[in-house]
Amino acid sequence: MEIKNTMELRLPSLSINEGFARSVVGAFATQLNPTLEEVADIKTAVSEAVTNAIIHAYPDRIGEIVISASLSGQTLEVSISDKGVGISDIEQARQPFFSTAGDESRSGMGFTVMETFMDVVTVISAPGEGTTVKMVKTIKSQG
Amino acid sequence: MKQALAEYVIDHSERKDSMQIKVKQQDNVITALLCGELDHHSAQETREYLDKLIAKFRNSDLVLDLKNLSFMDSSGIGVIIGRYKKLKSDGRRMYVANPNRQIDKVMSLSGLYSIIKKL
Numbered sequence: 001m002e003i004k005n006t007m008e009l010r011l012p013s014l015s016i017n018e019g020f021a022r023s024v025v026g027a028f029a030t031q032l033n034p035t036l037e038e039v040a041d042i043k044t045a046v047s048e049a050v051t052n053a054i055i056h057a058y059p060d061r062i063g064e065i066v067i068s069a070s071l072s073g074q075t076l077e078v079s080i081s082d083k084g085v086g087i088s089d090i091e092q093a094r095q096p097f098f099s100t101a102g103d104e105s106r107s108g109m110g111f112t113v114m115e116t117f118m119d120v121v122t123v124i125s126a127p128g129e130g131t132t133v134k135m136v137k138t139i140k141s142q143g
Numbered sequence: 144m145k146q147a148l149a150e151y152v153i154d155h156s157e158r159k160d161s162m163q164i165k166v167k168q169q170d171n172v173i174t175a176l177l178c179g180e181l182d183h184h185s186a187q188e189t190r191e192y193l194d195k196l197i198a199k200f201r202n203s204d205l206v207l208d209l210k211n212l213s214f215m216d217s218s219g220i221g222v223i224i225g226r227y228k229k230l231k232s233d234g235r236r237m238y239v240a241n242p243n244r245q246i247d248k249v250m251s252l253s254g255l256y257s258i259i260k261k262l
Contacts, residue, residue, distance in 0.1 A: 015184035019161060019214075040214075040245035047216040051183040107220035109253045116252055 005031065009067040013054045013082070021067055022047040028069055029076050032139040041117035042076065042137060048110040049080040049133045056100065057084025057131055075138045083130040090123050161185050164192055173203045178211040181219040190222050197229060205230055206262065210241035219246075220253045227259055238262045 007028050011017045022043040029042050046067070053065045069078040087093045094115070099108035114121045118135040125131040162185040163178040173196055181189060197205065205226065209215075227237045240262040242250060250256060 015182075018182050018184050019180055022214075037244060041248075043214065044216050044245060044249065047182055047214075051216065051218060055183065107217045107224060107253060109217040109220055109249075113217050113249060113252060117248075 005071045007069050011065050011067070012062045013058045013065050013084075014062060015051075015054055017065075018047055018050050018054065021050045021065075025067065025069055025078055028071070029137075029139070031071055032074055032076060034139045038137070038139055042078075045114045045117045045121075045135055045137075046078060046080065048113045049135070052110050052133075053080060053082040053084065053131070056087075057082035059085065073138075074140075075136060077134065077136050079132055079134045081130065081132040086127040086129050087123070087125040087131055088127050090125055094123065162189055164189070166196060168200050168203060171200075171203045172206060173197075173200050174206045174208055176208045176211060180214040181212055181222065182214065182216050183218040186218045186222050190225065193222070193226050194229070197226065197235075201233075202235075204236040204238070206238045206240055208240045209243070209246055212246060213243070215242075215246045215249055217249065217253065220249065220255060223250075223255065223259065 007024075009021065009024055011021060025046045026039050026043040029039060034042075050065060050067070057063065057065075063082060063084055066081045067078065068081075069076060092098055094111040095108075096112045097108040111121070111123075114133070114135060118137045120134075120136040122134040123131065124134070161179045162181060165176040165178065167174045167176075175193060175196060177189070179185065193205070207223065223237075223239065230237045238260050239250070239255075242261070
């Protein structure tokens with residue numbers, strides 16, 4: 001029987017945790033023996049999702065971000081959840097160069113980076129309830 | 144871009160975040176060597192510091208040397224495009240040099256190279 005490995009990380013939405021969060025998921029994924037480029041892809045996608053939660057989910061307060069990941073076969077599944085303001089128009093939020101952050105703190109490319117660097121990106125969100133971003137990546141090459 | 148680290152004269156080492164910037168200014172070119180990780184957390188200080196440099200050396204172009212930058216996400220794209228716009232409105236130029244593979248992918252994806260030349 002295939003053994004599934006899992007991890008969960010709970011963090012306050014402080015920007016100093018961005019580097020920690022992406023490093024943890026990147027390190028967890030190394031169990032799949034990925035290439036350096038695949039690890040970099042995963043870290044970048046996680047960084048985008050966690051940064052979105054910090055900036056957009058909790059614009060006026062510090063809230064909790066839950067990062068959970070699982071490894072099954074050669075596939076990593078990672079989800080980044082918050083209980084923040086939610087996204088009213090997910091399709092619009094996923095458009096390249098769309099950003100509600102007006103102070104050039106983001107380029108509007110967060111979801112585009114996630115979609116490019118991961119195989120599947122699913123966004124579940126409701127205004128006032130929060131957002132979950134689920135990302136899947138299968139490690140193809142044995143690094 | 145084969146300058147030794149020792150040539151960089153201003154060491155902005157009082158920075159508290161995950162970024163350090165070393166600067167050299169010569170022949171109307173500011174070279175800023177970014178060291179560390181450029182994400183949303185380090186973006187604000189990086190942006191402020193580069194703006195000070197741009198204001199201080201009024202007639203210089205800007206080269207961002209990324210050889211010691213180990214990570215950058217789309218927050219870095221915002222920083223770079225913002226500085227590019229500032230310089231361009233002054234008739235000044237901006238370049239990037241030596242991005243690693245991960246940073247090169249993020250910059251290509253965002254279309255950055257259509258406006259900013261890689262040295």
